[in-house]
Amino acid sequence: MKKHLKFVLISLLTLNSFAQISFEKAYYIDNTGNKIECLIKNKDWRNNPTEFEYKLTEQSEEKEITIASVQEFGINNNLKYIRQQVEMDRSSDEVKHLDTRRTPLYKVEKVFLKVLVEGSASLYKYTDGNLIQFFYANINSEIKPLVYKKFKTTSGYIGENTQYREQLANTLICDGYKQNKIKKLKYTSSDLIAVFTEYNNCKNGGIKNTEVNKSKQKKDVFNLTLRPRINNQSFKIRNLNYITDREANLGSKTTFGFGIETEYILPFNNNKWSVIFEPTYQYFNSENTFNSNDPNREKTVINVDYTSIELPLGLRYYIFLKDNSKFFLNACFLNDINFNSLIKFSEVDGTQVGYNEPLENNLNYVFGAGYKFLNKFSVELRYQTGRHIVYTTSSSYKTAAVIFGYTLF
Template sequence: MKTTLPLIILLFLCVSAFGQAKFEKGYYITVEGDSIQGYIKNEDWNRNPENIEFKSSSENNSSQMLPLKQVQRFGFEDGDKYETFAVDVDVSPTNLNELVTNASPTIVRDTVMLRVLVKGTLNLFGYTDKSSKTHFYVSKGGEEPRELLYQRVKRNNNDKVGYLTLDLYKGLLSYYLSDCESVQSRVQKVEFKQSQLAALVAAYNACVNPGAVATEPEKEIGKLKLGVIGGFTALNYSFKSGSSSFNNLVNSDFNGQGVTAGLAVNYTLPRAHGKWAIANELMLKPYVAKGHYESSTETSDTEFKLLYLGLNSMVRYAFTTGAFRPFVSVGLANNLMLSDNSRQQRETSRYGTVRQYDEKPLDEVRKYEQAILLGAGVFTDKYAAEARLEKGNGFSFYTALESSKTTLTLQLTYFLR
């Protein structure tokens, strides 16, 4: 059980290393203005690219890496388009623990590739930097794009600390939309989200130039799948204690098996070709493990028979994007004990007196268990097969007795849609 999962993960890592690069038909414009047709590796970037990998034809096995300074803009035949600009970038922190009291925006000058979100009389661009901070830019005609600023600030009021968000972007939008009053009136209700900003800019372009065809990206939404789960589990309970009172548990090897069942919700995140997903599962986890103990004065047979309701929450990463997609997952399980029907039959012999007991192994048990989840498996459109290791803190309530639980589950998920 200790080596099976790492071997599976290593196997999938090796398989992914031999995957074919995903090159798609596209073009790029050099800084001199030359248009070059060919194939570009489409990374479906979460963070805006700093270079592109290009090859002249689909049959060509060699490619070249083109840095920002060589590319004015590039795009795919049926997909994203990017343009390179030297712009002012707000690098102010967004995490609350990094904010400074009454700080002004921190602006730096940088050359970046901006993703085209809306193209028309007013252009809208998107930029996600290395720290995953989201930026939006607008421009008219051939002018330099200007950032729509959205800032968090820290404020001190006597002995209290508060945080504010400053919607500075609304002022710049009002300025740009001033020649279309019906659209300008919507600015104060627009949130700092790509979908709402793109809709506003598209509406403005239609207002000032009704006959023009504006480009707008497809809405970025993830894919939600519901599924049912069945699985087979092998498990082991182990105990540690500095007290001889628990020798019959510490010196027993508790192993067992069982079946699990539940419901799954798998949400595939947009971009990155759908390689990242968030999975949540509601599982019934029956655990049955038996152990035997013998000493010169005592013999015991213990059966732990526990039923848990578990909520598994995981992040999954798929190595490929085809019909057969190896993946790994990591997450946490929160298990609530629904029932405990554990029993222990014990016989002691001391000074010629034999006593027999039929009782609970422990007077009190902890009802809530936390566990770490590690898994590896394969996705298809309808199924997910996975081997998963779960390592939890067990059910011991006593400070003098530490328990741990390890399970290896082979499970199959069938997605309803």
């Protein structure tokens, strides 16, 4: 399974290298305090960046600028990073690598912090791989880490330092603001954003920048799509003892199939990546006559009756053209469940030759490219690599398809 997932990831990353991430209206503030209006390549970074690419105008040259030269930058009023020197604890959060220290081991680092909430009390986030840390500040106060750390106790259990709850209880004080929820507050973006937003509303300080606004733009995180298709299928069996040339080409057929696709939009890189899973009904029925390898029999008839539910699982990458229009690329690995499917060998008069061969399940790969418009309708061209489905000998079952889609939600 890991091998197949790795293949899918490599395939889509290769395709991604040819795809363009758009430049969007933005700004940055340099070390002298000058605010430069520009266009920044919006990668919707999962890890906090240390540099970014920008252009002063659509026609101007693309340039790269690093954290050393930028105090702050923002994109489209919903994504903002500020440069800060903060105390950073890089202790591992993985169980097998936990240390026995309860207190964080801080070192000062210069980083870009992502602004989640900005107001009377502000919330910031830093992500680097599995490392996730949050920071906070009041108006005119310095930015401090919200303390949370897992550690291994002397008895071998896993303990948690949840000092961040005490920090917030001492900081988020406002008449009418209920602090009971802080006692069970989780160290997650959604929980922290909620309490900071509520506190800022209580203080009437307003919220200048919040991840909540951005999340509203990403409400369509789950899609369900009906996907009828026209298939062109071909099937070859090799190394057969029943025929003279030892290869049986059962030809190609045009059939119809139907799938129901579930799609989960991944929460980074501007909704460009998603995980897709699409159970699909397909069938293939073909019969052909071949010269026999048996001197007592002139011809051998081979009949294939193959019906299955295909189960492709993989990744999709979107290339946005405008709000309601986008191209997409898919890469999946596919397994299937067949329904008592058989290959039958017989003489021309119907007399059975040898044994009927049951078809087996096996994996193959799927690649597709398509276009979606109005966020409802789509069309995709899809190709499946050869799938080996005959247990006793070599075979190749291939499919190319035109798939139509209608997204229900």
